[in-house]
Amino acid sequence: MLFWFVVAIGVLILFFILTSMWESTLRTQESHHQSRAQLISQSVTNVLRTHELILDVAAAELVRSDLINHTREVPPFLDDIMDASSALAGFGMAMPDGELVKVTSSVDIHQAPNLLEQEASRDGFQRALESDRLIVGRTYFLAAVNAWIIPARKAVRNENGDVVAVMSAGIRADGDTGVFGKNMHVGPDDSVVIYREHDGYLQFMSKEGSSPEMYTSTHEVPEPHEVDWVDDIGAGENILEVVKARPVPSTYYRERGGENYIGAAWYSPDYELWIISESNDRVVWADFVKRGSILLAVFSALAVLLFILVLHIERAEKERRSALMYRSRHDDLTSLLNRVGLIDQIQELVKDGENFGVILLDIDNFSGINDRFGQDHGDKVLTEFARCLAELARDQYSVARLGGNEFAVVSPVRNPSKLLALCNDLLKSLIREISSGPLRLQLGVTLGAAVSPEHGGSFNSIIRSAHLALYQAKKARNDVCLYRKDLEAEHLRRVHIEQRLRVAIKNQELFMAYQPQLDDSGRVVGMEALARWNDAELGYVPPNEFVEVAEACGLMIDLGNYVLDRSLADFRVIVDQVHAPLELSVNISTMQFIQPGFGDFVLAKLKKHNVHPRQLTLEITETVFISGFEQVLPVLEQLRGAGINLSMDDFGTGYSSLSLLRKLPIDELKIDKSFVDSINDDERARNMVESIIAIGQNHRMRLVAEGVEEAAQFKTLIAMGCGRFQGYLFSRPVRAEELLTVINECNARVIH
Ligand code: C2E
Ligand code: CA
Ligand code: CA
Numbered sequence: 001m002l003f004w005f006v007v008a009i010g011v012l013i014l015f016f017i018l019t020s021m022w023e024s025t026l027r028t029q030e031s032h033h034q035s036r037a038q039l040i041s042q043s044v045t046n047v048l049r050t051h052e053l054i055l056d057v058a059a060a061e062l063v064r065s066d067l068i069n070h071t072r073e074v075p076p077f078l079d080d081i082m083d084a085s086s087a088l089a090g091f092g093m094a095m096p097d098g099e100l101v102k103v104t105s106s107v108d109i110h111q112a113p114n115l116l117e118q119e120a121s122r123d124g125f126q127r128a129l130e131s132d133r134l135i136v137g138r139t140y141f142l143a144a145v146n147a148w149i150i151p152a153r154k155a156v157r158n159e160n161g162d163v164v165a166v167m168s169a170g171i172r173a174d175g176d177t178g179v180f181g182k183n184m185h186v187g188p189d190d191s192v193v194i195y196r197e198h199d200g201y202l203q204f205m206s207k208e209g210s211s212p213e214m215y216t217s218t219h220e221v222p223e224p225h226e227v228d229w230v231d232d233i234g235a236g237e238n239i240l241e242v243v244k245a246r247p248v249p250s251t252y253y254r255e256r257g258g259e260n261y262i263g264a265a266w267y268s269p270d271y272e273l274w275i276i277s278e279s280n281d282r283v284v285w286a287d288f289v290k291r292g293s294i295l296l297a298v299f300s301a302l303a304v305l306l307f308i309l310v311l312h313i314e315r316a317e318k319e320r321r322s323a324l325m326y327r328s329r330h331d332d333l334t335s336l337l338n339r340v341g342l343i344d345q346i347q348e349l350v351k352d353g354e355n356f357g358v359i360l361l362d363i364d365n366f367s368g369i370n371d372r373f374g375q376d377h378g379d380k381v382l383t384e385f386a387r388c389l390a391e392l393a394r395d396q397y398s399v400a401r402l403g404g405n406e407f408a409v410v411s412p413v414r415n416p417s418k419l420l421a422l423c424n425d426l427l428k429s430l431i432r433e434i435s436s437g438p439l440r441l442q443l444g445v446t447l448g449a450a451v452s453p454e455h456g457g458s459f460n461s462i463i464r465s466a467h468l469a470l471y472q473a474k475k476a477r478n479d480v481c482l483y484r485k486d487l488e489a490e491h492l493r494r495v496h497i498e499q500r501l502r503v504a505i506k507n508q509e510l511f512m513a514y515q516p517q518l519d520d521s522g523r524v525v526g527m528e529a530l531a532r533w534n535d536a537e538l539g540y541v542p543p544n545e546f547v548e549v550a551e552a553c554g555l556m557i558d559l560g561n562y563v564l565d566r567s568l569a570d571f572r573v574i575v576d577q578v579h580a581p582l583e584l585s586v587n588i589s590t591m592q593f594i595q596p597g598f599g600d601f602v603l604a605k606l607k608k609h610n611v612h613p614r615q616l617t618l619e620i621t622e623t624v625f626i627s628g629f630e631q632v633l634p635v636l637e638q639l640r641g642a643g644i645n646l647s648m649d650d651f652g653t654g655y656s657s658l659s660l661l662r663k664l665p666i667d668e669l670k671i672d673k674s675f676v677d678s679i680n681d682d683e684r685a686r687n688m689v690e691s692i693i694a695i696g697q698n699h700r701m702r703l704v705a706e707g708v709e710e711a712a713q714f715k716t717l718i719a720m721g722c723g724r725f726q727g728y729l730f731s732r733p734v735r736a737e738e739l740l741t742v743i744n745e746c747n748a749r750v751i752h
Helices: 002-064 076-082 119-130 212-216 239-245 281-329 339-351 366-373 375-392 416-430 459-474 486-506 543-553 556-578 598-608 629-641 658-663 673-677 683-698 711-720 736-748
Strands: 088-094 100-103 140-142 147-157 163-172 190-196 202-207 250-256 259-268 273-280 356-363 398-403 406-411 433-436 439-442 445-452 480-482 511-519 524-532 583-587 616-620 645-651 668-671 702-706 724-726
Touching (some): 002 147, 002 250, 002 273, 088 147, 119 147, 239 259, 259 281, 339 356, 339 445, 339 459, 356 375, 356 416, 356 459, 366 375, 366 439, 375 406, 416 480, 459 480, 459 486, 524 543, 524 724, 673 711, 683 711
Parallel strands (some): 524 583, 583 616
Antiparallel strands (some): 088 100, 088 163, 140 147, 147 163, 433 439, 511 724
16 A cells, blocks of 8 residues: 555656656747747848848949840859859849849850749739839749749839849759758658748748649648747737737747647748748657656656565565464464464364364373473473374364363364274374483373364363363373263362362361271271361262362362371371371372472471371372373482382272382382272182282282271282281271270270
8 A cells, every 4th residue: 555655646746747847848849949930030031131132232233234134144243243142043133024134154044034924933023023122032943043942032223213123033942951951850740931921832841741842832831820829929819910020939839730730930021921940749749758758767667666665575564474373373382273273273163164073182290290390391291292293183173282281183073983083092192201301201191072063062162071071081091081961060060179179278177087907917007097078068078079179270289288287197196095006198199299399398297296207108199100200219219218108009900000010119009999899709800919919029018908898808818918908897987086996996806
């Protein structure tokens, strides 16, 4: 737009310049014609005066020599006089009856015509007879001199005033040079014309393509009263008189035969001649075009330059805008689409009425990676993960990073079971080890999927559905889940739990229950601390449920700290009352464990409650190793070095292999309730327990069986070599106040 604006202004300026250039071209032409007409007028006047003088001299000489008679002859002195003018074709003296009698040698005396009888000269001769002045006759071809001549005549009178002779000169009208030369004009559109006013005969004409034959008849010549006079010389009837009276030529414009002319005219009152310098306006145009084209060329060049510049600027601007657009729709770190980009993509699909699937992916325990190894390693993991994901999902619609460690894949696959299969493929390929500098991190990933339009017809609803599925999948980690309707209710409950839990933790509404652990003789040797929560609105919320919510919404650290503090405080009290060796087991969530400074925190708590580290067992699960074995090792070793025992809870239910265990600095294995439940009915459970016990014994680990409900299970486990037991068979988890009674009851049953 700016370009066109500048061009428009340029065109306007150009228009004004051209207009004034046109005006000045006209003025130049006008003044050219004016000066030429002036010059020719002076020349013509001079030439005629000169020849009048020549005729006067010759007449005087003829009178003096007494040669005014009818004898035809060629007096030599006439030739001498003729030498004074190169323009003369010849001259001579005619008697009043028209007969030419005395001539210069240039005139063929035998061909000399009777000037009064000859049509072309009659009128001029007669007028000469009646006048005292030089009379210019019609231009005609005089055979006697073999040339086109302009006759100039002057009567010679005696003392009485009677005409005795008429002097007659023939001035060449077809010479190459001089005032009556045929090259007075310049170019095909230019002309110089002299014509007689009283009869319209051309006296002289210099013009491309003209020939002397034109002098033989009257012609259409410029009519002085049909033209537009330029100078301010008034208007009206007598304008021509004004023009005629002016001492200088007057410029004019006129139209003739469909063409326009510009010229200047001057009237000679002495000889009654119009002297005209005129050209076709093509000359003006040519001049104008010549001058204007330079300007136009410069203007065009400038416009082209400006256009190129503007084009360049516009292209740069476009690039900048599209780069900005790209940046606004893409993630800086991974170059994948960002949330805005994903919204666009999904809205586009929805608008087009496409069916599609959305998969949300979450890198398990990513915040742990960032917290412990720093942002750089975190970024490295993210870019590497993004690269793998983009590669794996190259056939899908798009891959996006929604922020943090959350990614999304939009897929043309909308069949739920096929989408689930795709999720499983992705899961398999994405669980891998990523190395960042010296670190080698084991990545885990969880996927939630939903299809549009069944699970949501807009960006927000489909992403929400996929989120619910993701959340569900996260319960198991490294899992995949497709959206189901019942996830909605779970989601609502989770939101409710989260709200209430926040308040409960702040007000310390949670309390601890303790479940005794016995040795094979039935003596209580330890207890596991288990958190309990009775909410005013929600009623009893099982720990599985609120622990999961706490982990998901960032409340776990506070909750865990509270649990450790309370358990140690309660334990201190119980130990003092029991007077027998007792140990305390506390469940530690992965999130707590991978928190920087966790080891120091535990040691400080032990000191605070005056509990010996050997009395404390921390129960962890395999998910602690999800972000890499090497990274957790230093924490494990710090705790063990201080004397704290480490227990592997729910062993055998997770993803890690039994072989992982060999490397672990672990003091205790907890045989999961699921194996204990079916130990007497299911061969596989039995084998599993046997393997776990074998590994434990191999590595000198303590073996604890949990969920022992039946005496038969107890017996089998003893037979297999398990050393510690925990379950409803002995006691449910009880409040701290009841614990002493329960311990004493158990110990009383011990068979000595
Ligand atoms: P867990 O660590 O495996 O705890 C053992 C669970 O088995 C407890 O459930 C306990 O009450 C139950 N249990 C023990 N013996 C029997 C039995 O003979 N029969 C049956 N049916 N159940 C038995 P609870 O207290 O509901 O805790 C569930 C899970 O919640 C725990 O599993 C643990 O993962 C988590 N949890 C509980 N308290 C805490 C806590 O303070 N911190 C952390 N991080 N997690 C906790
Ligand atoms: Ca436990
Ligand atoms: Ca367990």
